[in-house]
Amino acid sequence: MTKGPPFKSYIQDIRPYEPGKPVKELQREYGIRHVIKLASNENPLGPSGKAIRAMRRAIRDVHLYPEGNCYYLLHRLARELGVDPETLVFGNGSNEIIELLGRGFLSEGDEALSSETAFLVYPILTQVCGAKYRAAPMKDHRFDLPAILAAITPRTKIIFIANPNNPTGTYVTAKEVEDFLAKVPENVVVCFDEAYVDFVDAEDFPKILPIVTAGRKNVILLRTFSKAYGLAGLRIGYGLASKEMVTYLNKIRQPFNVNSLAQAAATAALDDTFFRWRTKWLVVRGRQFFYRKLARLGLEYLPSQANFILVNMKTDGKEVYNFLLRQGMIVRPMGAYKMPEWIRVTIGRRSQNVQLIRLLKAYLSQKAV
Numbered sequence: 001m002t003k004g005p006p007f008k009s010y011i012q013d014i015r016p017y018e019p020g021k022p023v024k025e026l027q028r029e030y031g032i033r034h035v036i037k038l039a040s041n042e043n044p045l046g047p048s049g050k051a052i053r054a055m056r057r058a059i060r061d062v063h064l065y066p067e068g069n070c071y072y073l074l075h076r077l078a079r080e081l082g083v084d085p086e087t088l089v090f091g092n093g094s095n096e097i098i099e100l101l102g103r104g105f106l107s108e109g110d111e112a113l114s115s116e117t118a119f120l121v122y123p124i125l126t127q128v129c130g131a132k133y134r135a136a137p138m139k140d141h142r143f144d145l146p147a148i149l150a151a152i153t154p155r156t157k158i159i160f161i162a163n164p165n166n167p168t169g170t171y172v173t174a175k176e177v178e179d180f181l182a183k184v185p186e187n188v189v190v191c192f193d194e195a196y197v198d199f200v201d202a203e204d205f206p207k208i209l210p211i212v213t214a215g216r217k218n219v220i221l222l223r224t225f226s227k228a229y230g231l232a233g234l235r236i237g238y239g240l241a242s243k244e245m246v247t248y249l250n251k252i253r254q255p256f257n258v259n260s261l262a263q264a265a266a267t268a269a270l271d272d273t274f275f276r277w278r279t280k281w282l283v284v285r286g287r288q289f290f291y292r293k294l295a296r297l298g299l300e301y302l303p304s305q306a307n308f309i310l311v312n313m314k315t316d317g318k319e320v321y322n323f324l325l326r327q328g329m330i331v332r333p334m335g336a337y338k339m340p341e342w343i344r345v346t347i348g349r350r351s352q353n354v355q356l357i358r359l360l361k362a363y364l365s366q367k368a369v
C-alpha cells in the first residue's frame with residue numbers, strides 16, 4: 001500500500017490552467033514600471049463608474065454575509081433580459097457555472113465534448129470530475145457542429161460550445177445552431193458559453209436566449225460580467241437555463257458563492273449602458289485597426305467577434321511573447337492551445353493597440369536582419 005493521501009491519478013495528471021501574466025508580476029520580475037497587459041481579454045476602460053460607486057456604498061456591509069441568492073441582482077438582471085428570475089443562476093465567474101455543470105452532470109466514465117482549440121477550462125473541469133474530454137476537429141478555426149454531433153456517444157453528458165470561441169474569436173451561425181439543436185439528443189446538456197457576446201456584430205450570430213426561454217430543457221447559456229462590464233476581478237457570471245436545471249445547479253453551489261461587492265457592482269453596471277456602449281465601440285474600432293495594421297505587416301490573423309485577435313507570427317510564438325514582455329507588453333502565447341506559432345492579443349485602448357503594432361513591427365524588423 002502506498003503511504004500518504006489518496007491522490008486521484010486523473011487529478012494529478014491535470015495540466016493547470018495558465019492565466020495571463022499579471023501586470024505586477026512583470027513589474028517585479030523585469031523592473032519595468034509601465035506595463036500594458038493585452039493578455040486576458042479584460043476591459044481596457046476599467047470598471048464602470050457606477051459599479052465603483054456601488055461598491056463604495058456596499059463596502060460598509062462586508063462584515064455581513066452576502067445575499068445567498070443575489071436578490072437585487074437577480075431581479076435587475078431578469079428585468080434586463082426579460083426572463084423569469086427562477087431561470088438564472090449566478091457564479092463566482094461564469095467559470096464556476098462551468099464547474100457546477102461538471103459536478104452536476106459528469107461522473108467517472110462519462111464524456112464531455114467540445115472542439116479542439118476551445119476554452120481550456122472545459123478539459124480541466126472534465127478531468128477534475130474523472131470524466132473523459134473529447135474534442136471534435138475544427139473547420140477553418142471554427143467549431144464544426146456536425147463533427148461534434150458525429151462524436152456524441154452514449155456516454156456524452158455535456159457539450160461545451162464557446163460562441164464566440166476563446167481563443168479563436170470565431171463563431172457558429174444561427175443556422176448551424178438550429179441544425180445542431182434539431183439533432184442533438186435531449187439527454188445531453190448543451191452549454192453555450194457567451195462570455196464574449198457583448199462584442200458581436202455579426203448578423204447571423206445565433207440567439208440562444210429565446211431558445212432557453214421557449215422551454216428547451218437541455219440548453220444552458222453562460223454569460224459573464226468579466227469582459228464588457230469590466231468586473232473580472234470581482235468574479236461574477238451567470239447561467240440561464242430551465243427552472244429545473246437552475247434549481248439543480250443551485251443545490252451544488254456554495255451558499256454564498258457570489259460576494260457582496262460583486263453583486264452590488266454588477267447590479268449597478270447593468271444600469272451603465274453608456275459604459276457598455278463605449279466598450280463595444282472601442283472593441284469594434286480596435287478590431288478594424290488591428291486588421292488593417294496586421295495586414296500591412298503581412299501577418300495572418302483570424303477575424304474575430306470577440307475582444308481579442310489571434311495572430312499567426314509564423315515563428316515560435318513564445319519567442320515573440322518574451323520579446324514583448326521585455327518591452328513591457330503582455331500578450332498570450334498559444335502553446336497551451338497547440339497553436340505554438342500564434343499569439344492572442346486583447347483589444348486595448350487606442351494608444352495600447354498602437355504600441356503593440358509598433359512592437360510587432362520592431363520584432364519583425366530585428367528578425368529580418
Ligand SMILES: Cc1ncc(COP(=O)(O)O)c(C=O)c1O
Binds near residue numbers: 094096166235
Ligand atoms: C470562453 C470563456 N468562457 C468563460 C470564461 C470565464 O469567465 P469568468 O469566469 O471570468 O466569468 C472565459 C474567460 O476568459 C472565457 O474565455
